[in-house]
Every structure is written in C-alpha cells, then in structure tokens.
Amino acid sequence: MKGHPLHKYFRALPTAFCPGCGNGLVAGAILRALEKAGTDFQKTVFVSGIGCAAWIPSPHFLADSLHVAHGRAIPTALGVKLRRPELTVIVVGGDGDLAGIGGNHLLHAARRNADLLVVMVNNLVYAMTGGQVGPTTPKDLPTPTTPYGNPERPLDVARVVAAAGANYVARWTTAHLGELEKALVKALKKEGFRFVEVVSQCPARVGGRLAMTPVEAMRWLRARAKVVGQAGPEDLEVGEFANRENPGLLQALKGVGRG
Amino acid sequence: MSSKEKRFWSGNIALAEGALAAGVDFYAGYPITPSSEIMEHMARELPKRGGVFLQAEDEIASIFMLIGASWADAKPMTATSGPGFSLMQEGLGIAVMTETPLLVVDVMRVGPGTGQASKAAQGDLLQARWGRHGDQIIPVFAPSSAQDCFDLAIFAVNTAEKLRTPVILLSDELLAHTWEAVEVLKEVERAERRRPAGKEPPFGSEDPRLPPPMPRLGEGHAVLVTGSTHDPWGFRYTSDPEVHRALVHRLWEKIWLNKEELARFEAVDLEEAEVGIVAYGSVARSALAARKILSGKVRVGILILKTLWPLPEEPIRELARAAKIILVPEMNLGQLVWDVERIAGGSAKVVPFSKVGGGVPIYPEELAQKVLEVWG
Numbered sequence: 001m002k003g004h005p006l007h008k009y010f011r012a013l014p015t016a017f018c019p020g021c022g023n024g025l026v027a028g029a030i031l032r033a034l035e036k037a038g039t040d041f042q043k044t045v046f047v048s049g050i051g052c053a054a055w056i057p058s059p060h061f062l063a064d065s066l067h068v069a070h071g072r073a074i075p076t077a078l079g080v081k082l083r084r085p086e087l088t089v090i091v092v093g094g095d096g097d098l099a100g101i102g103g104n105h106l107l108h109a110a111r112r113n114a115d116l117l118v119v120m121v122n123n124l125v126y127a128m129t130g131g132q133v134g135p136t137t138p139k140d141l142p143t144p145t146t147p148y149g150n151p152e153r154p155l156d157v158a159r160v161v162a163a164a165g166a167n168y169v170a171r172w173t174t175a176h177l178g179e180l181e182k183a184l185v186k187a188l189k190k191e192g193f194r195f196v197e198v199v200s201q202c203p204a205r206v207g208g209r210l211a212m213t214p215v216e217a218m219r220w221l222r223a224r225a226k227v228v229g230q231a232g233p234e235d236l237e238v239g240e241f242a243n244r245e246n247p248g249l250l251q252a253l254k255g256v257g258r259g
Numbered sequence: 260m261s262s263k264e265k266r267f268w269s270g271n272i273a274l275a276e277g278a279l280a281a282g283v284d285f286y287a288g289y290p291i292t293p294s295s296e297i298m299e300h301m302a303r304e305l306p307k308r309g310g311v312f313l314q315a316e317d318e319i320a321s322i323f324m325l326i327g328a329s330w331a332d333a334k335p336m337t338a339t340s341g342p343g344f345s346l347m348q349e350g351l352g353i354a355v356m357t358e359t360p361l362l363v364v365d366v367m368r369v370g371p372g373t374g375q376a377s378k379a380a381q382g383d384l385l386q387a388r389w390g391r392h393g394d395q396i397i398p399v400f401a402p403s404s405a406q407d408c409f410d411l412a413i414f415a416v417n418t419a420e421k422l423r424t425p426v427i428l429l430s431d432e433l434l435a436h437t438w439e440a441v442e443v444l445k446e447v448e449r450a451e452r453r454r455p456a457g458k459e460p461p462f463g464s465e466d467p468r469l470p471p472p473m474p475r476l477g478e479g480h481a482v483l484v485t486g487s488t489h490d491p492w493g494f495r496y497t498s499d500p501e502v503h504r505a506l507v508h509r510l511w512e513k514i515w516l517n518k519e520e521l522a523r524f525e526a527v528d529l530e531e532a533e534v535g536i537v538a539y540g541s542v543a544r545s546a547l548a549a550r551k552i553l554s555g556k557v558r559v560g561i562l563i564l565k566t567l568w569p570l571p572e573e574p575i576r577e578l579a580r581a582a583k584i585i586l587v588p589e590m591n592l593g594q595l596v597w598d599v600e601r602i603a604g605g606s607a608k609v610v611p612f613s614k615v616g617g618g619v620p621i622y623p624e625e626l627a628q629k630v631l632e633v634w635g
Contacts, residue, residue: 068323069323072320075320078324082324108320
C-alpha cells in the first residue's frame with residue numbers, strides 16, 4: 001500500500017470495510033477527482049454522519065473531518081461552508097443516512113443550492129446495522145426487517161434532488177469508475193449544490209442474500225445500468241440528471257442586509 | 260462619557276443584544292413561539308455586522324449548523340422553545356462529545372407536547388440538565404430580568420468559549436416579552452477559545468479543569484472530530500472501556516471542577532431568614548415582591564439562582580442553616596425542589612409550591628399567602 005499513489009491521503013489503514021465492499025472504490029474515485037480538479041486537500045473538509053459510507057473520510061482521510069450524528073452531515077457541512085466559504089466542503093454518506101433520516105436536510109440543501117458536494121453511496125440497505133430495508137431498497141427484496149420481501153417502492157434520490165433545484169446531479173455505480181471520477185471532477189468545479197450518487201455492492205448484507213460475489217454484483221450493476229434517456233423501467237438509470245449554472249446559496253446571501 | 264448606556268428592551272431583545280455584544284457572529288434557527296423575536300433580531304442585525312444568519316429547515320438542522328460553524332471558528336447561537344429544544348437534544352449530545360462551543364437559548368413555554376405555545380412555564384429545567392442520553396453535563400443559566408438576559412447571554416457565550424462546551428440559557432415567556440430598562444456596558448468581556456500551540460491533542464488535556472485546545476478547520480491540522488468515543492487525537496474506540504471512561508470523566512470534570520466560577524446567584528438576607536425562598540426565572544421577581552408584602556410579619560430570605568447546573572450548593576446550605584422552612588416556587592410540578600431538599604439535608608423543611616398552565620404567573624400575593632401558611 002505504501003507505494004500506492006493515493007497513500008499520502010490516508011491517515012488510517014487498513015480500512016474498516018468488509019472484503020469486496022464498494023467503499024474503497026468510492027474513496028479512490030473521490031481522491032483521484034480531487035487531484036484532477038486541483039482541489040487543495042488542506043483546504044478540504046469532509047463531513048459524514050453514521051453508516052458504512054460515513055467511514056470513508058473519517059478516520060481514513062488525512063484531512064479535516066467531522067463525523068457527526070446519523071443524518072446530520074449536511075447541516076453540519078453547511079455550517080462550515082457558511083462560515084468559511086473558501087473551504088471545499090464534501091459530505092460522504094450512505095442512502096439511509098442522507099436520504100432516510102437526513103432526507104429533509106438533503107431536500108432543503110438542494111432547494112437552497114447550498115455550496116456543498118454530497119457523495120451518496122447507495123448500497124440499497126442499512127448495512128451497518130445488519131442490512132435492514134431502507135428508502136432505496138428495491139421492491140420485494142427480503143431484508144431482516146422485511147423477511148417476506150420489501151412491500152414498498154424505493155425513492156429515486158437523484159431525480160428528487162434534481163427536481164429540488166441542485167446545480168449538478170449524477171448517478172453512476174462502482175462498475176463505472178471512469179464516469180464516476182469525471183462526474184466528481186465536474187461537480188468539484190461547480191458552485192451550488194452538487195450530488196453524486198454511487199450505486200454500490202454490499203457483499204455482506206445484500207450480496208450474501210442474493211448469492212452474488214462482489215464481482216458478480218459489479219457485473220450485474222454494469223449490465224443493468226443504462227444512461228438517461230435509454231433506460232427502461234426495469235433498468236438502473238445512470239448519467240447526469242441536472243447540470244445547471246444557477247447561483248449557489250453563498251452567492252444569494254451576498255449583499256443581504258448591506259444595501 | 261459614561262461607560263454605560265440605558266436601553267429599553269424586552270427580555271428576548273436584551274438576550275440577543277447580549278449575545279451580539281459577546282461576539283456571537285452566527286445564528287441558525289427555526290421560528291417558534293415565544294422565542295422568535297430573538298431570531299428576528301438576529302436576522303436584522305447579523306448581516307449588517309458581517310455575521311451569518313440562516314433560517315434552517317428544522318431545529319435539528321439548526322443545532323448541527325451551529326456545530327459546523329463553531330468548528331469553522333464562529334461563535335454560534337440559536338434560540339428555541341420546548342418542542343424545538345427536544346429536537347436539539349441530539350445535537351447537544353454531539354456538541355458535548357465533540358467539545359463544541361455554542362449557545363442554545365430555550366424560552367420556556369407550557370408543555371409537554373405542543374402544550375400552550377404562547378404561555379410561560381418552567382418545565383424544561385430537568386430536560387436542560389438530563390435531556391441527552393449518556394453521562395454528560397452542560398452548564399445551564401437562567402435570567403430573571405431583562406438585565407439578566409443581557410448579562411447572562413454574555414456570560415453564557417464566554418463560558419462556552421472558555422470551557423469549550425455547549426451552554427444552555429433557560430428563559431421563559433414572561434421574561435421574553437416583558438420590557439424593562441437595561442444597563443449596557445460599552446465594553447464587555449469577550450473570551451476566546453484556546454488554540455493549539457504546535458502539535459497538541461485537540462481532545463486531551465493534562466489539567467482536568469482546562470479544555471483541550473480547539474484547532475480551526477482549513478489550517479492543515481487534519482483534525483479528526485467525532486461524536487463517538489475517541490482518544491485525545493480523535494481516533495474512534497468503539498469498544499475500549501478505558502478510553503470511554505477517561506473521556507466521559509474528563510468531559511464531566513471540565514465543567515464540574517469549574518462550578519465555583521460558573522455559580523451565579525443573588526442572595527437577599529439569607530442569614531436572618533425565618534423562611535427562605537429559592538427561585539429562578541420570572542418567579543424570582545414575585546419572590547422579591549412577596550418579601551415586601553411580608554415585611555414586619557415574617558423575615559424572608561431569598562436566593563435567586565441564575566446558574567441552574569451545576570447548582571451553587573453553598574448558598575442553599577447557608578439558607579437552610581438559618582431558615583426553618585424553605586419554599587421553592589416553580590412554574591412546574593416541582594423540579595428544582597428535589598435538589599433543594601437534597602442540599603438542605605434536613606436542616607430546613609423544604610416545601611414545593613407549584614403552578615402550571617396558561618402562563619399565569621405565581622403572583623406575589625399568593626406566594627406571600629403560602630409563606631404565612633407554611634410559617635403557621
């Protein structure tokens with residue numbers, strides 16, 4: 001690991017992730033994107049809540065990081081950004097963390113066009129607590145709290161965030177690392193609210209139930225993914241859902257009360 | 260030129276002005292009666308002074324915005340009332356664990372539930388103390404006049420900075436909306452949090468009375484902040500008993516060992532008292548008025564507590580040594596009275612006097628009547 005080009009960005013290794021987890025791939029994509037976008041790592045603050053994906057930056061990344069309560073990474077990050085606009089503030093979290101318990105914060109951050117980059121790792125369940133059903137779990141999937149299959153529909157988080165007014169929204173998977181990295185670079189160079197969803201395999205909580213190895217799961221993601229406009233109702237829609245140039249929240253707050 | 264000026268303010272405005280005088284430069288909040296005037300005042304004032312104001316989507320977001328802002332070097336505050344205060348307990352627990360300076364004002368109204376929104380009460384005392392899960396301590400202050408609202412807001416902000424802790428200020432609806440003269444010092448003390456000199460652990464301290472230094476984000480410290488159990492450098496220990504013990508003991512002692520410095524109270528004739536009254540908040544005003552009514556009948560000593568946690572125990576003991584009976588009037592079913600009884604330790608008989616609902620004050624006449632009744 002010492003000779004790895006990204007080694008210098010790590011505080012703690014090895015990671016706490018399960019063998020075959022997609023979080024390592026997401027970590028790599030984020031770090032490579034920061035390099036490519038020319039973002040100063042010393043001026044980057046990572047904020048995360050609770051869940052497997054929240055561990056990607058904390059404690060692993062050798063940068064400022066705030067690891068707070070379940071669902072509350074986005075308001076914490078916004079507090080940082082409002083006070084120190086010159087810092088790059090990045091939230092990393094899971095689907096349960098950001099779209100479940102933190103769903104209201106996500107919606108309003110998108111509406112405000114808050115100047116944050118949010119990376120949501122969507123592993124389809126609450127993995128850390130045992131793989132229980134979450135807001136993104138596909139219908140009929142059995143989980144420990146839906147032993148007879150999930151009776152509910154999943155939320156299309158990327159489309160909701162795009163509809164709420166975010167400047168940039170994209171969804172890729174851990175089987176699309178090139179596209180993911182490009183989306184992250186693009187997002188880092190924009191202002192306003194930027195949301196990148198990464199559908200990821202969870203060998204421990206989902207793969208096991210479906211008798212899929214991590215490699216098979218990634219092949220499945222690759223095969224099921226179809227870009228926006230070409231995706232049918234059974235496909236996993238990937239690509240860009242919003243790419244706008246609207247003023248971000250900081251821009252909107254400039255001049256308030258000063259004239 | 261005098262160094263003092265007179266203002267005519269409601270408790271809520273005095274509180275907001277005190278916070279501004281102490282250097283508060285960040286406010287995030289959610290509107291709720293009877294605290295909203297604090298927020299509205301901040302919405303007008305902060306942008307003019309180069310500060311940040313944001314109306315959040317809820318009280319949970321408000322307090323977490325404060326946590327983020329505080330680590331980004333702000334002096335942050337928010338104000339709320341019972342229902343919002345309940346939601347903020349989650350963030351207050353994280354603020355304790357991460358040692359994040361911030362101020363939460365709870366302008367108490369009638370509860371539980373949504374209760375009576377525009378009516379005064381004192382039902383949140385024990386919530387302010389024990390509202391979070393786990394072992395923790397947060398300093399709690401309570402004003403009993405508009406002047407106190409101003410002075411204690413300054414003291415609360417400075418305490419948050421000095422001890423690197425969240426601080427709670429418990430006001431109530433009667434104080435919030437009562438307009439009074441306030442003397443304003445032109446120069447007020449502004450405490451600043453300790454910063455690391457070189458490589459110091461941001462979550463460890465040799466001296467239990469002194470908080471660890473707090474680094475600023477974005478200055479190359481690679482600071483590792485977590486609400487989970489952590490060592491002095493911020494590394495998480497999810498099962499080590501010793502790391503947890505050391506952390507929660509230090510967090511507790513950081514406040515507890517400074518309780519003398521935190522103790523604010525007003526004592527009126529404690530040594531001569533036949534009957535004592537221990538009161539806080541707007542009820543303290545009725546206690547002072549009741550004492551006048553009883554002049555020549557019973558010698559009444561009054562202890563007005565402005566620090567509600569950790570409690571100033573010595574003046575309560577002093578009162579218990581002199582008085583035969585101590586009356587504890589509260590606009591709740593009896594919350595402070597338990598402590599007074601414990602601290603009095605049998606030296607004086609401690610009697611609760613409760614009144615709840617409708618924001619109806621404990622009137623001086625009925626309090627005086629109650630004193631005569633218990634005095635026999």
